Amino acid sequence: MKRHQVTIIDIAKELNLSKSTVSRALTGHKSVKPETRQAVLELAEKLDYQRNMLAISLITNKTNTIGIIVPEFKSSYFPTAIIGAQEVASKAGYSTVICQSDESYETEVANTRVMLANQVDGILVSITKETRNYDHLKIFQRKGIPIVFFNRVCDEMEVPKVIVDDYDGAYRAVNYLIESGRKRIAHLAGPSSLKISERRMNGYKAALRKHNVPLDEELLISYDLNIEKVKIYVTHLLNLDNRPDAIFAVNDPTAIETIQVIRKRGLRVPEDIAVVGFSNDFVSGLIDPPLTTVSQPVKEIGRTAAQLLIEQISREVADWKSVTKILKTELIVRKST
Amino acid sequence: MKRHQVTIIDIAKELNLSKSTVSRALTGHKSVKPETRQAVLELAEKLDYQRNMLAISLITNKTNTIGIIVPEFKSSYFPTAIIGAQEVASKAGYSTVICQSDESYETEVANTRVMLANQVDGILVSITKETRNYDHLKIFQRKGIPIVFFNRVCDEMEVPKVIVDDYDGAYRAVNYLIESGRKRIAHLAGPSSLKISERRMNGYKAALRKHNVPLDEELLISYDLNIEKVKIYVTHLLNLDNRPDAIFAVNDPTAIETIQVIRKRGLRVPEDIAVVGFSNDFVSGLIDPPLTTVSQPVKEIGRTAAQLLIEQISREVADWKSVTKILKTELIVRKST
DNA sequence: CCGCAAATTGGGAATGTTCCCAATATGGGA
DNA sequence: TCCCATATTGGGAACATTCCCAATTTGCGG
Numbered sequence: 001m002k003r004h005q006v007t008i009i010d011i012a013k014e015l016n017l018s019k020s021t022v023s024r025a026l027t028g029h030k031s032v033k034p035e036t037r038q039a040v041l042e043l044a045e046k047l048d049y050q051r052n053m054l055a056i057s058l059i060t061n062k063t064n065t066i067g068i069i070v071p072e073f074k075s076s077y078f079p080t081a082i083i084g085a086q087e088v089a090s091k092a093g094y095s096t097v098i099c100q101s102d103e104s105y106e107t108e109v110a111n112t113r114v115m116l117a118n119q120v121d122g123i124l125v126s127i128t129k130e131t132r133n134y135d136h137l138k139i140f141q142r143k144g145i146p147i148v149f150f151n152r153v154c155d156e157m158e159v160p161k162v163i164v165d166d167y168d169g170a171y172r173a174v175n176y177l178i179e180s181g182r183k184r185i186a187h188l189a190g191p192s193s194l195k196i197s198e199r200r201m202n203g204y205k206a207a208l209r210k211h212n213v214p215l216d217e218e219l220l221i222s223y224d225l226n227i228e229k230v231k232i233y234v235t236h237l238l239n240l241d242n243r244p245d246a247i248f249a250v251n252d253p254t255a256i257e258t259i260q261v262i263r264k265r266g267l268r269v270p271e272d273i274a275v276v277g278f279s280n281d282f283v284s285g286l287i288d289p290p291l292t293t294v295s296q297p298v299k300e301i302g303r304t305a306a307q308l309l310i311e312q313i314s315r316e317v318a319d320w321k322s323v324t325k326i327l328k329t330e331l332i333v334r335k336s337t
Numbered sequence: 338m339k340r341h342q343v344t345i346i347d348i349a350k351e352l353n354l355s356k357s358t359v360s361r362a363l364t365g366h367k368s369v370k371p372e373t374r375q376a377v378l379e380l381a382e383k384l385d386y387q388r389n390m391l392a393i394s395l396i397t398n399k400t401n402t403i404g405i406i407v408p409e410f411k412s413s414y415f416p417t418a419i420i421g422a423q424e425v426a427s428k429a430g431y432s433t434v435i436c437q438s439d440e441s442y443e444t445e446v447a448n449t450r451v452m453l454a455n456q457v458d459g460i461l462v463s464i465t466k467e468t469r470n471y472d473h474l475k476i477f478q479r480k481g482i483p484i485v486f487f488n489r490v491c492d493e494m495e496v497p498k499v500i501v502d503d504y505d506g507a508y509r510a511v512n513y514l515i516e517s518g519r520k521r522i523a524h525l526a527g528p529s530s531l532k533i534s535e536r537r538m539n540g541y542k543a544a545l546r547k548h549n550v551p552l553d554e555e556l557l558i559s560y561d562l563n564i565e566k567v568k569i570y571v572t573h574l575l576n577l578d579n580r581p582d583a584i585f586a587v588n589d590p591t592a593i594e595t596i597q598v599i600r601k602r603g604l605r606v607p608e609d610i611a612v613v614g615f616s617n618d619f620v621s622g623l624i625d626p627p628l629t630t631v632s633q634p635v636k637e638i639g640r641t642a643a644q645l646l647i648e649q650i651s652r653e654v655a656d657w658k659s660v661t662k663i664l665k666t667e668l669i670v671r672k673s674t
Numbered sequence: 675c676c677g678c679a680a681a682t683t684g685g686g687a688a689t690g691t692t693c694c695c696a697a698t699a700t701g702g703g704a
Numbered sequence: 705t706c707c708c709a710t711a712t713t714g715g716g717a718a719c720a721t722t723c724c725c726a727a728t729t730t731g732c733g734g
Contacts, residue, residue: 007689007691008691020692023691024693027692051691055689056690058690059691059693060692
């Protein structure tokens, strides 16, 4: 399928003008006679003329595009964050290229190549659970292309990051469990490669400590977020001699799956075991029983990240302010506790 | 932020070669001495060289990018379809630009401009519920840029489309309700601007007809998919002298909201009123009660659409085969009926 | 050692646009 | 009517790459 594009030269020829004048008319430059501009604009409209951003970007060295790399689309989390980011970006005249790494390091690397080749002006990244090497992301820094992390951040890079106060959220959730009388609280944590897991785990530990509940290593399980494995771990917890009376899950999908497993075993939530999640996924209020969870301002995270990124892009000099914005969480108590 | 890019000319200078040779080495052309290629490749690697797709696309008149325009990201439907489409696209060497029209006609038009300006090789579209004028989409046809509709299609354009058998799915759902003893079945339909609503409504009517149940216009309500309005309509239905004993909703979010409203009124689902949805959203099996719904092969829809699009792109002549692929649905019976 | 074909490399146009600088046109005051 | 300032327009380089055609080098048989 080869096709011919309408170019400013076509318009110029038709109107006996030079391409320079047409270009000026189209970009709204002042020094062009009103009638001329009018004529150009009309003909452009008539011919369905569309400016070729490829050529423009090639010259201006700016694509007005930001890239977003997220690990998955399964929960409502990333789609929601993306909506927030797009909102801010499009208001600032940027379009977005979205890539989904499918929790695979390989794919993430490939995605960064796509972004680089497409000359994005900056990227927003939330890394995969597998990512341990950050060379593919450091390339952006080296090339002077701004990068902002959100949610799943890379600690060894000095760039802006947007996260929520995971520690505090987890602390409050576990604190609530203890204060409502739960004695043995298990934590189904995320992989240690993610800072997010670590912070939530620390919040969990801190709450136990505050109430002088000794940490029982048996009740602390890290897993790789592969949802199928939840069954194994929860079953294991239920089989303990002294089984837990509450489970704090690292995120909502995990909590939801945990509830399913508990129920299949004939136990009741929350009577036998309370369950708490993290993130307040769209589904969490709808399931049975409605899930108690720590809510995050997800859209706001996307907005903030985009804002930070665009700020960096429009900054003249490369003084990466390595700000870390920490947004607040809120404990939403529902029927699962 | 101005930055300098590493170009093939930098590499050429460093190695005392011409840019032509470097280009050939990089693109894997045969007529270049192995040692030369080796040297070029090594230096490129060392300098973090990335080919500038802008320039390449400008010359080849091909961006290897497909655009995807969807109305929303709130349900899991479109994210899932996008995953399917991306899967096929990236296997074929295409990257994707995703735009979300937020159910706004204006935004959709703006999105098509972005796609055009970015010279996408083709687009996948699911229109907004507001879209009634299709000029912005017909531009693509006129320019010879392939377009494929999925889910929410435009009937007045002769291009490939991917849909599910909505009629049949709705028919089977309503048929099931009748056969399980329901007498008065209401239908909370979508806006008449969407063919999808029409087809589902026709399936509803056909099932009634088959069982000689007269169509009660009072029980047939079209609404604009603005989820907040569900409350008004369902309340209205519940206030009828002869209230329905079943509600067939046009999609899952509507069905879920319907259940909430029914329960707030102190009625039970399914004992008092059965509810059926459409699409088998990720959440549908998790809510209370688990929702009976018509499942669609969503990922497969995305895959098929992308496949069709890429076929069109690689076709030499513009013989738009206006095929309409109709995928099968399946009735998933759960506890809400 | 020469000639010729094959292998390898170089030069320059072309892609569609912006932007700088120069060229031309316009108009008002002397 | 002429001049000069201002308004308007034109010409060409530049962006990074590909690709065609031409130029140069290489190697092998005689």
